Amino acid sequence: MDIQPNNKIRLVNRNDLDALKKVIDSNELFPSELLDEMIQPYFREGNDTEFWITYEENNTPIAVAYYAPERMTVGTYNLYLIAVHPHFQGKSIGQKMLEYIENHLKNRGERILLIETSGLPEFENTVAFYKKNHYEQEAIIREFYAKGEDKIIFWKALDK
Numbered sequence: 001m002d003i004q005p006n007n008k009i010r011l012v013n014r015n016d017l018d019a020l021k022k023v024i025d026s027n028e029l030f031p032s033e034l035l036d037e038m039i040q041p042y043f044r045e046g047n048d049t050e051f052w053i054t055y056e057e058n059n060t061p062i063a064v065a066y067y068a069p070e071r072m073t074v075g076t077y078n079l080y081l082i083a084v085h086p087h088f089q090g091k092s093i094g095q096k097m098l099e100y101i102e103n104h105l106k107n108r109g110e111r112i113l114l115i116e117t118s119g120l121p122e123f124e125n126t127v128a129f130y131k132k133n134h135y136e137q138e139a140i141i142r143e144f145y146a147k148g149e150d151k152i153i154f155w156k157a158l159d160k
Contacts, residue, residue: 119150
């Protein structure tokens with residue numbers, strides 16, 4: 001894979017799964033046992049388009065992100081998951097990971113990064129985070145996730 005680790009951010013390996021499940025559980029994103037199935041395609045030989053990265057503190061993963069190409073597009077990626085363990089939030093880790101992802105995709109020649117999130121009030125900080133990082137709100141799909149829960153789609157051009 002063409003990703004270059006820095007001093008804190010690197011590709012996920014199989015040994016990280018237990019720590020990443022703790023990050024997912026601490027953020028109540030989805031049942032963490034789903035991670036085992038979700039991440040299997042990433043570990044397959046020859047996968048060079050899907051990326052799972054982690055941010056380490058004291059050699060322990062404390063954050064996770066997953067991004068992959070949007071099907072039937074040219075140069076469009078979707079950030080499907082980004083989460084920082086609550087004990088480490090507010091320390092710019094999410095922002096550093098987002099910048100890392102953007103730079104990685106720019107270096108690959110990709111054009112666009114999409115991010116989707118919920119429109120529920122408990123996601124206000126998430127929405128504010130994406131706006132603070134210069135993502136434009138591109139669309140709202142009403143009642144996408146469930147009755148009363150919209151999906152908000154953010155967009156950013158990577159070639160700027």
